[in-house]
Amino acid sequence: MRTGASQSNPGAKGRQLVIDDLAEQRERRRLAALRSYDILDTPREKDFDDIAALAARVCATPIAVVNLIEDNRQFFKAEVGLGVRETPFDSSFCARAILEDDFLIVPDARDDHRFKSNPLVTGEPHLRFYAGAVLKTSDDLPIGTVCVLGFEPQELDALQQDTLKILARQVMVQLELRKALKEKAREADVQRRLSERRLARVTAMEQQDERSRNAQAAGRIGTFELDVKTNAMLVSREFCRIFGIPERASYLATEIEDRVIQEDRVMRSNLINRRDGTASPDVDYRIIRADDEELRWISRRARFVHDDKGEISRMVGVVFDTTDAKLKETKKAALLKLGDALRSASSVHEINTIAAEILADGLCVMRAGYAAIDRSDDGIALAFDYASPGTSSIAGRHVLSDFPASMERLRQGETLAIEDITCCPWLEQEWEIYRSLGVAAMLKIPILKGGNLVGVFFAHEEKPRGWSQDEMDFARGVADRTYAALAKVQAEEEQELLNHELSHRLKNTMAMVQALAGQTLKDVTEKEAVNAFIARLHALGAAHDVLLQQNRSVARMRDVIEKVLGLHAEGNRICLEGPDLALGPKAGLSLSLLLHELATNALKYGALSNDVGQVSVQWQIADLDGVATLSMTWTESGGPPVVEPTRKGFGSRLIRMGLAGNGNSHKQYHASGLIASFSAPLATIQETDG
Incomplete structure (x- = not known):
């Protein structure tokens, strides 16, 4: 139980x-x-x-x-x-x-x-x-x-x-x-994390806005939104910077439109064509900036926005500062124009005039030009400068030693782009001179030849201003092209002068010899000697034609010496010793002129003026400071005693010019006869671009 x-x-x-x-x-x-x-x-x-x-x-x-x-x-x-x-x-x-x-x-x-x-x-x-x-x-x-x-x-x-x-x-x-x-701490932590996330989102948005602003600034792009009914414009920071106006969120459209220059105002939009939509969406015009009064090129791109009723309510768009691009195009066109103009220019003055105007126009400066430097007489030769209306010219001669600091830098090949001379301590001792010339900012381009300063292209401005890399490149382009044209014209002028003088001398000589020959030999019965003499005169004329050629083919040095001296003396009175080398056309002509003058002087006053004197011409190539150099020595002997002439004419100038026009010559007047020595870089002697 x-x-x-x-x-x-x-x-x-x-x-x-x-x-x-x-x-x-x-x-x-x-x-x-x-x-x-x-x-x-x-x-x-x-x-x-x-x-x-x-x-x-x-x-x-x-x-x-x-x-x-x-x-x-x-x-x-x-x-x-x-x-x-x-x-x-x-x-x-x-x-x-x-x-x-x-x-x-x-x-x-x-x-x-x-x-x-x-x-x-x-x-x-x-x-x-x-x-x-x-x-x-x-x-x-x-x-x-x-x-x-x-x-x-x-x-x-x-x-x-x-x-x-x-x-x-x-x-x-x-x-x-x-x-x-702890609950409060957890709640605070949750709130903190929420705040951090909110802050991160806000920060990300701000960073995005900052990136957008930076991108706009980098691209020089401003944005705007214009209320067609109220005429009020919401504008970006970069928009304000482009127009040079204080940074504000909004402006009336008329305040912006007033910045457009008079010539371009037909292209801007206005209250009427904005409301009916007929204003051009894409236009380019020039403005005067409000803060610095600079002329700037602006490109505006816009579109219309319609409301629910289909009516135009807003005009939104962007503006670009295209000044640099416009100036670059202008400078490029100016250089092309300069090249075309220089090809047809035939004088130094014409070249300087063209270059100065193009340089001044391309840089928008008050004054521009080219100054040749002559250190031998402490001079600056300014034959012509371009000066804007209201600006005085400074053409003429200036003292080189008045500009020690700037010239030292120019000699070293440095381009001087000085935005404000008073902010340049190393230029202090030259301030007063530049002030007297009305110069506050300047650009200087050195021209060097053989390591020596031979000229300066310059641009002057009366107010402080910066020099962009594009502007310096443009100035160098003008300088290079202009100096090449100057060198060509000057070489042609010098060549023409030499040819004219030589032609004049030879023609006078020929006329005199022919007259003497006609008078002296008219009764000579030995026609063979007369014919030989006449043939020699014809050979001299032929040599004259050869020496005046502008573009001789490459010749051998021994051939040139023998041909020229053979016109002045028998072969047994000339002794030649040296390597057989090729000469460029310019050196061949220069050597021919030099030997002709030396031989002519020898015939008149030196070893070839009697029956027993001799001339020895020796040349060799040696290494001087790592540069292969041709040296030539002219030695006269057996002639009458010689003394240094007191009068120096064109012939002396030719001799001083040396083998290749570089001036490396030296003469010694000994009782036994003249000794003249010459040297030049082998590269110059063999230069084929004549």
Whole structure:
């Protein structure tokens, strides 16, 4: 029956299962509540240590603990008299205490059936007394105790018990406060992260705006949005910079339109053609910037925006500063124009005039020109300069030594781009001169020939201004082309002068010889000698024609010497010694003229003026400072004593010009005869580009 009764009582088992399930749920809730305080296994803290110390002192016990009960252990947040931070759950007094309502006291554990078999009672440390106030959450869930323990039986009076309970509540206040602070910290962290994300989005937008502004600035692109009805324009920062106006968010359209120069105003939009949509969407015009009054080229691109009724409401678009591109195109066209003009120019003055005007126009300066440098007389020769209306010309001669600092830099091949002379300390000693010329900024391009400064192209401006790389490149282009044209014309003029003088001399000589021959030989019966003499005269005329050629083919040096000197003396009176080498056309002509003059002088005054004198011509190639150099020596002997002439004419000038017109010549007038020496770089002598 007992068995049957047991088996026939399923309701009791069901109730027990329900109780067990509820207990399990409550335990899960309790553990969750405990862990929500995030207090387990944390370091000791003074606030809790003070509570444990006060409990031990008030209750006069050797041990006091702020104890938290987990599922398999008890953790001591604070303790007095134990020396450990946790103990196993099985031997816990407090595990029993949390099953009580609020407070558990055990005066003598040996007499309490719940604890008398506890190993902490029967063995070390032989606990006898226990009292604990339960730590409860606001949901009435026990999570631990504030307890005191002793090794002797003991009782607590009402004050001591109330103190333990108060201390337990203080522990919960501390835990709740910690929890609230952590919740607030978590909320603050969430807010911080949200703020950071919002800030990141704002920053990204600002960075995007900044990148957009930087891109607009780099491309010189301004944006605008014009309300057709109100005539108000929303403009970007770069738009304001392009027009040179103060940076503002909006302007009236008329304020912007007034910046367009008078000649281009027909191309701008206006109130009427914007409203009817007839304004040209794409135009190019020039403006005068408001801040610096500079002339700038602007390209405007726009479109119309319509409202819901289909009417034009806005005009939006961009403006580009195309000044640099326009100026670059202008400079390119100017260089092409310069090349065409220089090809047809036939004089130095014409070349200087063309170059100065194009340089001044291309750089938009008040004055420009070319100055030739003559170091021999400390002079700067400025034959012509271009000066804008109202600007005085500085053409004429200037003193080279008045510009020591700038000339020194120019001699070194440095281009001088001075934005403001008063901001250039190394130029201080020249300030007054430039001020007297009305110069505040300048650009100077040196022209070097053979390492020597021979000329300067210059541009002057009356106000400080910068010089862009494009402008300096343009000035160098003008300088290079112009100097090449000047060199060509000057060479042609010098050649023409030489040819004219030589032709005049030879023709006079021929006329005189022919007259003498006619008078002297008219009665000679030995016609063979007469014919030989006449043939020699014809040979001299033929040599004259050869010497005047502008583009002689390459000749051999010995052939040139023999041909020229053969016209003046018999072969046995001329001694030639040197390597047979090729001469370029210019050197061949120069050598012919030089030998002709030397031989003519020898016929008149020197070794060839009698019947026994001789001339020796020796030449050789030597290495001088790493440069292959041709040296030639003319030596006369056996003639009458010679003295240096006091009058020096064209012939002397020809001799001083040397082998290739480089002036490296030296003459010695000895009693025994003239000795003249000449030298020139072999590369110059053999240069075929005449």
